[in-house]
Amino acid sequence: MSGRILVVDDEPRILHALETTLRGAGYEIETAATGEDALTKAKLRPPDGMILDLVLPGMSGVEVCRELRGWSDAAVVVLSVVGDEAEKVAALDAGADDYVTKPFGMEELLARLRAALRRAQPETEPVLRIGDLEIDLAQQAVRRNGSLLQLTPHEFRLLKLFALNEGKLLTQRKILSEVWGAAYQTESHYLHVYVSQLRRKIEPDPARPRYLLTETGVGYRFVAPKS
Amino acid sequence: MDMALPKRGVAHHLAALLTSAVAVALVTALVFGLDAFAPALSLGVLYVFAVLPVAVLFGLAYGLLVSVASMLAFNWFFLPPTHTFRLTDGENWIALAVYLVTALVVSALAARSRAREAEAERRALEASLLARVAQELLQSEHVQDELREISVRVAEALGVARARIELDSVRRPDPGESALELRAGDRSVGRMFVDSEPDPEIGERVATSLASLLAVALDRERLARRAVEAEALRRSDAIKTAILRAVSHDLRSPLTAIRTATDGLESVELELSEADRAELLATIDAETRRLDRLVANLLDLSRLELGVAEPKPELWTVESIVGQALNELGPRAERVRVALAPDLEPIEVDGAQIEHVLVNLIDNALKFSPDAPIELISEQLDGVAVVRVVDHGPGLSEGELTRIFEPFEQGRVPSRGSGLGLAIAKGFAQANGAQLEAESSPNGGASFVLSLPSKS
Numbered sequence: 001m002s003g004r005i006l007v008v009d010d011e012p013r014i015l016h017a018l019e020t021t022l023r024g025a026g027y028e029i030e031t032a033a034t035g036e037d038a039l040t041k042a043k044l045r046p047p048d049g050m051i052l053d054l055v056l057p058g059m060s061g062v063e064v065c066r067e068l069r070g071w072s073d074a075a076v077v078v079l080s081v082v083g084d085e086a087e088k089v090a091a092l093d094a095g096a097d098d099y100v101t102k103p104f105g106m107e108e109l110l111a112r113l114r115a116a117l118r119r120a121q122p123e124t125e126p127v128l129r130i131g132d133l134e135i136d137l138a139q140q141a142v143r144r145n146g147s148l149l150q151l152t153p154h155e156f157r158l159l160k161l162f163a164l165n166e167g168k169l170l171t172q173r174k175i176l177s178e179v180w181g182a183a184y185q186t187e188s189h190y191l192h193v194y195v196s197q198l199r200r201k202i203e204p205d206p207a208r209p210r211y212l213l214t215e216t217g218v219g220y221r222f223v224a225p226k227s
Numbered sequence: 228m229d230m231a232l233p234k235r236g237v238a239h240h241l242a243a244l245l246t247s248a249v250a251v252a253l254v255t256a257l258v259f260g261l262d263a264f265a266p267a268l269s270l271g272v273l274y275v276f277a278v279l280p281v282a283v284l285f286g287l288a289y290g291l292l293v294s295v296a297s298m299l300a301f302n303w304f305f306l307p308p309t310h311t312f313r314l315t316d317g318e319n320w321i322a323l324a325v326y327l328v329t330a331l332v333v334s335a336l337a338a339r340s341r342a343r344e345a346e347a348e349r350r351a352l353e354a355s356l357l358a359r360v361a362q363e364l365l366q367s368e369h370v371q372d373e374l375r376e377i378s379v380r381v382a383e384a385l386g387v388a389r390a391r392i393e394l395d396s397v398r399r400p401d402p403g404e405s406a407l408e409l410r411a412g413d414r415s416v417g418r419m420f421v422d423s424e425p426d427p428e429i430g431e432r433v434a435t436s437l438a439s440l441l442a443v444a445l446d447r448e449r450l451a452r453r454a455v456e457a458e459a460l461r462r463s464d465a466i467k468t469a470i471l472r473a474v475s476h477d478l479r480s481p482l483t484a485i486r487t488a489t490d491g492l493e494s495v496e497l498e499l500s501e502a503d504r505a506e507l508l509a510t511i512d513a514e515t516r517r518l519d520r521l522v523a524n525l526l527d528l529s530r531l532e533l534g535v536a537e538p539k540p541e542l543w544t545v546e547s548i549v550g551q552a553l554n555e556l557g558p559r560a561e562r563v564r565v566a567l568a569p570d571l572e573p574i575e576v577d578g579a580q581i582e583h584v585l586v587n588l589i590d591n592a593l594k595f596s597p598d599a600p601i602e603l604i605s606e607q608l609d610g611v612a613v614v615r616v617v618d619h620g621p622g623l624s625e626g627e628l629t630r631i632f633e634p635f636e637q638g639r640v641p642s643r644g645s646g647l648g649l650a651i652a653k654g655f656a657q658a659n660g661a662q663l664e665a666e667s668s669p670n671g672g673a674s675f676v677l678s679l680p681s682k683s
Contacts (some may be wrong), residue, residue: 207553
């Protein structure tokens with residue numbers, strides 16, 4: 001995987017560590033210590049992706065995100081701190097693709113960045129295979145280890161959305177407006193219960209979900225289970 | 228002796244005059260009745276029975292009035308020549324003079340004893356009033372709250388309609404008001420405003436006693452407040468010390484482990500196998516996570532104590548929150564045996580906070596039963612989903628069952644964590660309307676019971 005990544009953090013040690021590791025992972029790296037600096041650099045040489053600290057002197061990460069989205073669709077992964085769900089959600093609503101919480105593991109950051117850099121695939125494949133699941137988009141059928149699962153239409157649409165965005169964070173707002181329609185995007189009330197129902201059908205052990213992971217307070221992420 | 232008419236109402240004087248007239252008339256009638264049986268001259272002494280009650284009831288002035296009126300009546304009706312004030316007989320002059328002097332002396336004595344009695348009554352009233360005031364002040368935490376009640380009593384003692392006590396006041400009296408200085412020694416406590424001038428002697432006496440009582444009560448209040456402040460300060464100091472001790476221990480041990488591991492990895496002298504290197508790296512990873520959890524816990528605790536951990540309730544299934552908690556704990560959660568009831572009703576809570584409660588409970592259970600599996604079981608009761616985290620550790624003593632939720636309480640095995648996890652769990656549970664209690668399992672080990680109200 002390669003690409004140009006702009007790393008924005010006001011903490012020089014973190015900046016340095018990220019620069020070293022990401023370069024090691026094959027990316028071309030540029031750094032900025034403030035939001036203003038980041039936007040200037042992004043305008044001069046548009047990056048493929050950006051790793052953006054939410055807490056910056058001056059312009060905040062959320063503001064950088066919002067402004068960047070006005071003219072760029074670079075993948076943005078924000079760095080946030082524990083407990084600041086509201087800030088996280090604000091950044092995601094402002095157009096960030098994903099987040100990691102400080103202190104984060106490098107592997108996790110790389111996985112998020114990879115998923116964010118991957119453009120949404122056009123629905124060319126009629127059958128998606130993720131883990132033991134086989135999702136037939138044309139037939140609207142889901143099989144686990146070959147046996148057919150009975151899903152309601154809403155559950156299927158939910159699973160389809162997740163499967164098409166494998167590895168990516170989907171906010172509650174995004175899920176609600178895609179599956180139920182724009183008018184429902186703040187009705188997060190019943191989403192968790194729907195997800196629970198879906199889990200009971202697709203997860204081998206619903207109390208230990210391996211496919212459909214909750215990002216508490218933010219949304220959900222569908223992943224291929226680690227074997 | 229005070230000869231002036233006491234300051235009383237017109238009604239009082241009318242009553243005195245009427246009583247005097249009736250008394251003189253009654254005794255005169257009596258003398259008429261007895262005149263047939265005894266010489267009139269010897270009956271003059273009966274007028275003492277007119278003088279005595281009037282002097283007792285209305286004081287010396289009316290006593291004297293009745294004395295003079297009695298002699299005049301006696302002279303007019305009974306001493307010859309009757310129906311005149313003239314006297315023909317010389318000895319009658321002497322008799323009249325003796326009667327008058329007797330009446331005067333009697334009325335003076337009666338009035339004095341009456342005044343003494345009244346004085347004693349008044350002092351008793353004052354004493355009982357001050358005793359009540361003292362009691363009220365002693366029972367009360369705030370002098371200010373009692374002033375209204377005290378004012379009513381003081382007004383009663385002073386014989387005025389209304390009194391108002393103002394602490395630390397130097398206000399001038401309004402028109403129609405007079406002010407009594409409340410001074411205890413050379414310290415001014417405040418002023419008392421009354422709507423009419425009380426007897427100066429009584430006013431002085433009551434004001435002095437009241438001022439002393441108020442001064443003592445105010446001092447007591449100030450000392451009590453200072454003691455509370457000192458206690459709060461001492462407690463917050465104790466908490467700070469506990470935090471520092473816990474935190475410095477909890478920070479230092481992972482730091483030491485990390486330092487040792489990095490030194491090992493860096494060392495050129497050591498010959499490390501691939502497995503050794505992997506283990507050192509795993510140590511660094513685990514210890515960094517521990518540090519991270521400690522910082523998060525401290526942050527949560529301070530948010531809970533500041534009351535800023537406002538829950539955002541949403542509809543969740545117990546299953547999904549349990550799932551998140553187990554996921555959060557990673558590979559360590561493999562030792563948790565989960566048995567969820569199939570009929571659990573949805574709950575309306577802040578998912579992140581209840582997840583946090585479960586993570587801390589499971590984390591605690593894992594710590595205290597390092598080898599045995601722990602159990603997470605649930606049941607649906609009427610309107611409540613109950614989740615139990617059961618370990619097979621050393622269990623809890625009776626006292627620990629409640630104390631275990633206090634911050635920095637380390638419970639069974641000391642120095643295995645900062646003692647923050649359970650305090651935070653309890654705080655988040657309560658913020659979400661859930662209950663968290665500790666129980667001792669009959670077969671040893673502890674059991675933490677989280678009761679989550681179902682959303683009906």
